[in-house]
Amino acid sequence: MSQAAIQVLDVTKSYGGEKVLDAIRLDVIEGETLVIMGGSGSGKSTLLRLMIGNIAYDSGDIVAWGKSLHSMTPRQMDDYRRSIGVLFQSGALFNSMSVGDNVALPLREHTDLPEPTIAIIVKIKLELVGLREDANKMPAELSGGMMKRAGLARAIALDPKVLFYDEPSAGLDPVTSAEIDQLIIDLNRKLGVTSVVVTHEMDSAFRIADRMVLLDRGKFVARGTPQQMRDSDDPLVRQFVHGLTEGPLTDRRRAGGYELDLLGGGV
């Protein structure tokens, strides 16, 4: 059964008069791993933040399990946020607390579980990401990969239905990046957690994706399975997916009037 967990319906978002997202339509299907790709400034981070409810959209609607985000009461929004987990680009661990306390925070804030039970759950979550021995370390003592894994452990503390990843491979070496990808795959396949991954690392994307969408200047220019993306004839998609130096994206940058600017034509 392919049910849409979250639906983005003709959402537009502008910042200071500039349209960052233009009438975006997207369905996140239960149980899938959806990869949202795009270059810098394509609007993918904004889309992520709209879907997790951290910023408000200007028009259109985002519907999560039948409820529109726009019309949610604060309590309903809290419920929504508890049913999703977010891994931010840097892990976004709370620097004043240890790894264990970071993972325990959602449990302490949102459940009535006694401390011993929370301690066990924290151990389980840390074991899932391979950090069980580092529960007492402070975030400042962790490497980049460990910070992301700790952030992921915190994101899954309340057993969310959907996990959002903001550039999970950013700044990581290839091996650690592959380890994180494997974690994403495991969480999706073994725990049935729906995953929405924003990234522009093609290797990662192809490793983990069930479906991919390509965002460019606020609009979707391609959707499909990884194979469909690889086989696409569209020049823009080809340039992005295969990392080519020649194509619509670079032509666009070159159209900026370089010669005129250098030789004194422009201001």
Added chain:
Amino acid sequence: MTPLFRPIITVGARAAAFVEFLGGVGYLLRDAVLAIPRGLLGRRGRRLSWRNLWAQMVRVGVRSIPIVMLVLFCIGAILALQMAPVLKNYGATSQTANIISVAVFRELGPLVSAIVLSGFAGASIAAEIGTMVVSEEIEALESEAISPIRFLVLPRILATTVMMACVAVVGDLTGVLGGLVVSDSFLGISAAQYVNRTFEAVRVQDFVTGLIKAGVFGMLISALACFLGLRVTGGAQGVGVATTRTVVLTIVALITVDLMFTSVFYYYGW
């Protein structure tokens, strides 16, 4: 658009921005107060909140006490030395203790402690929260359905308000002590005399109005710091800008509010 309009527009824009700023800080304080029931008294919030609050109180208050004592001691001493020649002309050297104690308890204790704390508490809170904004920790809190106001702002405002009152008391006593040491050593007023005069001069009102001021100053310092910290944009430079603005704006706000309080107390004869 005639050139005539431009200064009007500039002034108007500045005024509008100022009102927006005041409103923003006001809303922050309102949200913090509204968060008190869930934050301190709620079943779940309680586990973390009191630990959090205590940590903030130590950070804001306990660490600043040595500096406050040093500064107020010097101020008491300076007051005594400055006033001695003037009072001598009136044959009123014996009044030194009276004047110093009232000045310190009503005004200098709270105000100078607040200025010291605008560094310890204000700048430090603004920098800390600003850095959290830049590193996406605030967003992470929101995405965990934890209100940053309840979790971060409220403990800091409460801690600073309470600790300011405590620090002001310590400051008051130290200021009086500074005056005492100088009077006893150089001005020929014995310590016993000085203490007697102090008790003579200070009324309960002086002490209480000083405490009220101190509490309000504490609230101002932390509310401004949290507000400016939460609005940081632009990475490390933004944090630096916010920290500087916090200290400057706090000092201006402190003096302005002090003037308002003093006028009100004067009018009502407190």
